[in-house]
Structure formats: C-alpha cells, structure tokens
Amino acid sequence: MTTQTLKKMKHFLIEKNSKNPIFLERFPDINYEGKRVIDLGCGYGALTVDMAQRGASQVIGVDIEPNRIEDAREIVRSEYPEVADRISFVCCNLRDLPDEGFDLIISKASFEHILSLDVLLEDMRDKLKVGGKIVTGFGPLYNSPWGDHRRLQHKLPWTHVIFGEQHYIDRLNKYRKEKVKSIYDLGLNGYSLKEYISMFNSVEGMMVTDFRTNVSDKLSMKLFKVISHFPFMREYFTYNIYCVLERVR
Template structure:
C-alpha cells in the first residue's frame, strides 16, 4: 500500500486551493505529532521539559513545540523561516490548543536576530537544511542559559542512501552522492521549470558528520553526547560498523542525535 505524504494529498471534488492546503497542513501536523515519541526515543536521553524556557528551531507546523508545552514547559517559542508554516502553527494553536496560548508562541524570525535566554533548545530534522549551520550553532550557544541544553536530531545526512530527501527525484540510493551535482541540478531544473544551481537551492546543505563535530567543538560545552544511526531498522547496526571506516563514514551515517550542555 502506497503511503501518500501530507504535502501530496490530492484535491477532493469541489475543494478549493485554500481548503486543500489546510487539509495538508493538518495532516502534516498530525504526522509530526505521532512522530514526536520516536524522535525523543532516538535522542537516547531523558529530556525534561518541566519548568523550562524552551526554544524550538525549525518548528514547522508546531507539533514538537505543542508537545513541549503539554509536557510542562514554562514557556515555548517556536521559530521558523517559513511564514506559511508559522501562520498555520499559530492558528492551529488558537483553534485546538487554546489552553496553551499563554505559554506557546510562534515567530518567523532568523535566529541571528533573536534575543533572550533559554534553558532548553530543541531542533528536530532541521540541521541538514541550514545554509550556515556553523553560525547557527554559535547563536544557539549564545542563547542558552548557563547549564542550558541543546537537544537536536535529524536524518538523513546528505551522503547517506536517500539523503537528498527525494528532491533530485532519483530512484536508486546514493545516486545523488555519486553523480555530479551540476548534472543533477540541470536535470531537476528541467523537471521543475526553474533554475536550480546547487543542492542548497533545494534546502540541502550537504552536511558531513565531521563538519557537525567541528561546529560543536568550536564552543566550550560542559558535556556533549552524540549518537549516530539511531532507530529500529535492522540495517542501522551494519551501517554503524561501516561508518567507522573513515572513507565510508559519510555514506553510512544516516542520522545524528545529540545533546550538548552549556557550562554553568
């Protein structure tokens, strides 16, 4: 049975464009709500929201921010650069989670412009899309209160089997990592009718595991815990063995889940 992704739900007879988009947005929110538990499990650490000032980076439709508030967060700010997603998150909060409105807010803002102090910064499936991730890690460190925690996890890394997120529309694993990027961009440009010059034009920063380690290592954390290839797929233990071979690391690192604690 083929699973239709929320953003690809077909229009119903007589359904307007706005109605279709609303239905897709709600389906996406429900899917992400259902996925929160598995994401938290893959982090591999007990994450406490109770009494915390929480920032979510790349909040999208707001599912994880809502979860944080329901789990007892003192306040939650969800930020994203997608105005439409932020508009949905705010409207959905008001319509369906009214009791949380005094503790949750959503804002379309670049983290570089954000001020304040947070006890916990979370980010789900976002780091692989950020163009200047090194700068963002610096802003995260700046915004964390002493003793504050960054908890982030995402998959897939670009060079892993399906790391292009399907955006190059290829049918075989690793093809995007092997074929010349220039050729891939020409191909997808012809397919979508607009000029794509790089993977970043498709929201893919081509992050490698060693880069992420270097970005984190530029700051003086009290402790960092990084776990790779978390999940229940029987292939992941094999991938974990293969990624220990240095030339193969980027090709067999699918996901990363990390917690970093700022010094008190």
C-alpha cells in the same frame, strides 16, 4: 475546514502522533518541566505543543516561514487552548529573537537544511543560559544512500555522491522553469559527517555531551551501525545524528 486546512492539520497530527514520540524518546534524560524552551524550525508547531504538554513554562516556536507561523498560531488557539498561554510563535531568524536565558533549544529534522550552520550554532549558544542545552536529531546526511532527500531524483543509492551533484542539477534544469545552481537551491546544505562533527566541537563555550549516529530500531540502521565502525565506510553509512550540546560558559 477547507481542503488546505485539512492538509495542514493532517501534517501536524502525523508529526505529533507519529514522529515526535520517536524523537522525544531518543532523549529520555531531557526534562521539560518548568523549562524555557525554543523550538527552532517549528513548522506547524506540533513539537512546540508537545513540550508545553510536558510541562515547559514557556515555549517559543521560531520559523522563517510566515505562513507556517500563522497556521501554528491558529492550530494552538483552536485545538490546544489549555497550553496556549505558554506558547508563542515568532517568524524571525534566531539571532533577532530578543529573549535570552533559555534552558533548551530543540531542533528536529532541520540541521541538514541550514546553510552556515556554524553561525547558527553560535546564535543558539547566545540564547542559552549557562547549563542550557541544544538538543537535535536530523538526517539523512548528504553522503548517505538517499542523502539528497530524493530532490536530485536519482534512481539508485549513493549515485548523487558517485556522479556528483552537478550531473543531477543539469538533468533537473532540463525540465524546470526556475533553474537551480546547486543543492542549496533545493534546501540542503550538503554537509558531510566530518563537517558536522567539526562544527559541533568548535562552538566556543559549548560541549558535546551526547553524540549518536544511525539511531533507529530498523534492521537497516543496525547494519549501517556495524558497517560504519570501519573508518573508511563511516561517512557513507551514517544516516542520522542525534546530539546534545551544553553551554558550559
């Protein structure tokens, strides 16, 4: 393997062996056996493989990065031939996927990066059959201590909220050849907790059946959970969201 290939495989294995088990265990009631599934924002396909190994009859990994799709295909062909016949990878926007009638759409660690998430949620609904579910977990939320994913390069928690995005964008641009105008250019949507809740509850034909925040066994998250019970603190002490939406009509 080349050095670049080894790096990609290392990333795949970190996701599959370390991060995916945590994600999957946080949705213990989701059954993959015999289900048709979309892995939205599949990256190198680690979660795609996991769902096939859990018995899904078909898993389609969807991503807008063509290089990652090609890498995912190669990893499955070479390392997981026993499930390769139930997996496919497509480089496209979800609405352009011709298939419909899926049981599940899984999206791990991606919703905080998606612009126009309200539009995507409608596209996701349209790909599900009635009774189908969107299952997602993501964070950190933008208004949490490091909600900029360290991309604004501030030194202290919440300072991107206190001083504002533009302050740090101006600082970044002093050292960048390719200038950025906003956090959108850094791959973040900047949505607040309130905006996520509003979007999840506004998708016609969908119902929120599971909504949890600050999901983690870490002591810091337990502390965040306590503090976030105070309404005026909730926005700034909510780190992540784990949510299930079901298509009801």
